[in-house]
Amino acid sequence: MSFVPPGTGWPDDPATLSTPVATTPAEVADLAAHSPSIGELTARQSVCRACPRLVAWREEVADVKRRAYQNETYWGRPIAGWGDDDPKVLIVGLAPAAHGGNRTGRIFTGDRSGDWLFASLYRTGLAAQPTSVHAGDGQRLIGARMVAAVRCAPPANKPTPQERDTCFPWLLQELRSVRPRVVVALGGFAWQAIWPALKAAGYGLPSPRPAFGHGVEVPLTPPTPADGETTLIGCYHPSQQNTFTGRVTEAMLDAIFTRAAGL
Numbered sequence: 529m530s531f532v533p534p535g536t537g538w539p540d541d542p543a544t545l546s547t548p549v550a551t552t553p554a555e556v557a558d559l560a561a562h563s564p565s566i567g568e569l570t571a572r573q574s575v576c577r578a579c580p581r582l583v584a585w586r587e588e589v590a591d592v593k594r595r596a597y598q599n600e601t602y603w604g605r606p607i608a609g610w611g612d613d614d615p616k617v618l619i620v621g622l623a624p625a626a627h628g629g630n631r632t633g634r635i636f637t638g639d640r641s642g643d644w645l646f647a648s649l650y651r652t653g654l655a656a657q658p659t660s661v662h663a664g665d666g667q668r669l670i671g672a673r674m675v676a677a678v679r680c681a682p683p684a685n686k687p688t689p690q691e692r693d694t695c696f697p698w699l700l701q702e703l704r705s706v707r708p709r710v711v712v713a714l715g716g717f718a719w720q721a722i723w724p725a726l727k728a729a730g731y732g733l734p735s736p737r738p739a740f741g742h743g744v745e746v747p748l749t750p751p752t753p754a755d756g757e758t759t760l761i762g763c764y765h766p767s768q769q770n771t772f773t774g775r776v777t778e779a780m781l782d783a784i785f786t787r788a789a790g791l
């Protein structure tokens with residue numbers, strides 16, 4: 529088996545064998561829109577099979593594995609949103625890594641970007657532990673939640689526009705369900721991806737769209753006054769390319785999350 533079957537004891541697996549499986553874009557839209565709870569929404573995300581290319585890739589990677597992880601079982605399924613169910617801060621990435629989230633079953637977990645991210649979240653009070661290595665390691669987010677705009681690891685880290693659109697209803701419904709006060713977009717692709725979701729969820733957005741940049745803040749008009757002020761913040765992605773070159777430093781990440789937690 530090239531993926532972990534739902535409901536077979538993987539730590540924090542949100543799904544069971546009876547969780548409905550989306551196999552087409554229309555089924556993603558329907559199952560997302562009619563999810564009765566955030567728990568059921570993440571369960572449905574975690575068993576989705578609507579993008580044939582991504583399903584084939586995530587399962588091939590889980591089957592072949594990287595040599596360093598030959599003795600591990602790979603998750604091999606979509607990476608559902610994870611963290612606080614009623615978060616103040618929503619952190620948005622583009623897509624999970626083939627040998628990171630696709631292996632560990634938790635977003636941003638098991639790769640170098642995640643190491644930088646969780647260390648910063650811990651320093652700024654948004655995570656309980658400085659590291660996140662695997663589902664079931666005791667890590668938890670405090671007032672924060674993480675989602676990927678595209679929930680399956682794509683070849684070359686590049687989802688197609690069609691795959692991004694197919695996955696969109698999962699992102700939209702999660703945004704509608706959690707109604708964060710702050711959205712942190714990790715990287716320019718996440719900045720682009722969250723924009724239509726915010727619009728579809730009823731947020732008032734400035735036009736034209738401000739350019740992505742580290743520390744750029746955009747005040748959003750919330751769907752209802754009861755939702756309170758909402759802010760979108762840009763943050764450079766803590767990719768190895770960015771951290772190696774010094775484009776992103778620990779202090780820069782900490783500044784973003786300190787600001788997000790304080791808003």
Ligand code: SF4
Nearest residue numbers: 576578579606680695
């Ligand atoms: S990318 Fe999204 S829509 Fe496509 S198979 Fe994965 S979870 Fe489903």
